[in-house]
Amino acid sequence: MSADTSNDGCEDTREAIMKATYRALRDNGTADLTIQNIADEFEKSKSLLYYHYETKDDLLIEFLSWLIDRNAEFLEGDDVETTEEFVSAMIPRDVDDERAGFRAAFVQMRAEAASDPAYREQFTQYDRLYRETLVGLIEQDVEAGRLREVDTDALADVLLSTIDGAMLRYATTDDDVMPTTREGADRLLASLRGEE
Amino acid sequence: MSADTSNDGCEDTREAIMKATYRALRDNGTADLTIQNIADEFEKSKSLLYYHYETKDDLLIEFLSWLIDRNAEFLEGDDVETTEEFVSAMIPRDVDDERAGFRAAFVQMRAEAASDPAYREQFTQYDRLYRETLVGLIEQDVEAGRLREVDTDALADVLLSTIDGAMLRYATTDDDVMPTTREGADRLLASLRGEE
DNA sequence: CATTAGTGACTGAATATTCAGTCAGGTCCG
DNA sequence: CGGACCTGACTGAATATTCAGTCACTAATG
Structure with a gap:
């Protein structure tokens, strides 16, 4: 009990x-x-x-936590210490089948959040966590001179949106949008490093 | 007949x-x-x-086309002639209620595409259309000197992912992610214009 | 004009199916 | 024994789908 x-x-x-x-x-x-x-x-x-x-809803609520935890594990595997590493981990160049299936499941649960308050609450937490992680990484990068001065919040949001968007497009499309998006994100970060 | x-x-x-x-x-x-x-x-x-x-599925398939067409109308309203205008139209600073509801509906239909081939087909077309629109706009901007030379494909993909990600986050979260994401996207484009 | 036949749009009630949830009881292990 | 873990058969409510029939309107006919 x-x-x-x-x-x-x-x-x-x-x-x-x-x-x-x-x-x-x-x-x-x-x-x-x-x-x-x-x-x-x-x-x-x-x-x-x-x-x-108790009920199907109960099961699904717990499943959502489980899925979100599972997602976090992808980050823990690689040790992420810079903004670039974060982006690399979230938008991999080659996507294995396991993660592909995972993305499909994740996106579908997430869409429920558009109309279900309990789900929405979870994804709000999820979003904030990743956003804050990103803000922390960007600040560190700036301090260490790896990035030039930027609007931290704006950069964090645009990167997180890019990551989520890449996942959504990947999961709901027949085209392989990951490599090009990753390429674009890399270039964006490179230009913020001062490289031309 | x-x-x-x-x-x-x-x-x-x-x-x-x-x-x-x-x-x-x-x-x-x-x-x-x-x-x-x-x-x-x-x-x-x-x-x-x-x-x-014929069936509920039939109705929903047609509804999806209708919804996608409806989405395109938002673009036709404002006349979009540059990359920046495209981004502005897709990530508005202030979101009216009608469009908020629309995003919720759109995201939920889109997630279905992760497991339903008929939906997936539609969203693949949708994605390609917007991607090509964006590529065209970027090329024009570069030619007109409004943007410095860039990897067109990479930029188009990163922008489209950002747009879709902003929509996903907006629809599934309690935080208002639109303004900051828009700010970040604007800055990104500004830096590609040569401004510091 | 008046009547008949025909048709497409539409309805309410009935049927068929799906699905979450229950329950009476089984097995195994301390 | 007694409790934890587990099962197959069952049920009621929700839901998709069907269907017999109504209604307004048009075209053709005498």
């Missing part, structure tokens, strides 16, 4: 449910994200989903 | 259905976009929706 983040096999099962939800979302889209579809991706039964989560 | 885009009340009705769908989507979100909700926004009966469209 109890709501603490305790140990044992229970957590394994919940993790498996999150992964199943991820696969179901990636392959079917939010429109067809039914409990049944999640169960189909899950080794155990549909009823078990209700043993671990 | 015949399938041409002729006159009469039929087209009026279909237009009314599109508007009703728009309102239903804006207010309820894709998750709750039911035929009933559309019918509630529609002056005529629910059955009539099936008189004019």
Whole structure:
């Protein structure tokens, strides 16, 4: 019982449910994200989903946190210490399949936030976190002389929008927009470094 | 008879259905976009929706075209002749309510494209159109000396990603990301004009 | 003109289907 | 035993879809 983040096999099962939800979302889209579809991706039964989560909404809310945490892990892998490294990590030149699927899932959850306050709250936090991270990196870069003086807020926002936009376009388009966008972002940063 | 885009009340009705769908989507979100909700926004009966469209999916596919066309109209209103004007039109400093609702609807439809091929096809076309528009504007600007020599493709992609990202963040967040993003984009273009 | 037949737009009520959520009970392990 | 974990069959409500029939209007006919 109890709501603490305790140990044992229970957590394994919940993790498996999150992964199943991820696969179901990636392959079917939010429109067809039914409990049944999640169960189909899950080794155990549909009823078990209700043993671990009160309602579908409950499950999905937790899934959103899980997905956002998962996203943060991409950053932790590479150690990011400059603005440029941040951009590189978020707009990779070559996108592996795992991350492609991830982006598809992420974008679909995010769009829900346009009409669901609970989701919106989460993505607002998410957005602020990344924005502040970026502001911190830019300030460090300026101090260290790696970037010339800039309007930090404006640069952070434009970079974050570019990153999110690249993800959205990548996930909803047949064209490979990542490399060119990355190229453009690199050039932008280069020009702010004083290079011509 | 015949399938041409002729006159009469039929087209009026279909237009009314599109508007009703728009309102239903804006207010309820894709998750709750039911035929009933559309019918509630529609002056005529629910059955009539099936008189004019085979299925809900059919209706929604046509709605997507309608929505994309509607979006293009925002550009035609203001006459856009430079890259900067394009960016201004797409990332307005003050967002009126009508366009806010529009963005919410648009983003939600777009996210569907991550898992639905028919939607994806439409947004791929949409993306290409805007990208090419942007490439054309940038080339003109360079020729006219309004912009220094740049990698046209990279700049077009980074601008389009910024625009789409600003829209996504605006629609899914409680913070007002438009003004700062716009500020950053303006500065970027200013620096490409040679100004410091 | 009056009547008949025909048609497209439209409706309300009925049907078909999907889906979240329940429940009675099973298994395994201390 | 008793509790944690798990299942398959089931249900009710929501939802998409169908359908028999109405209504306003037009064209043709005598």
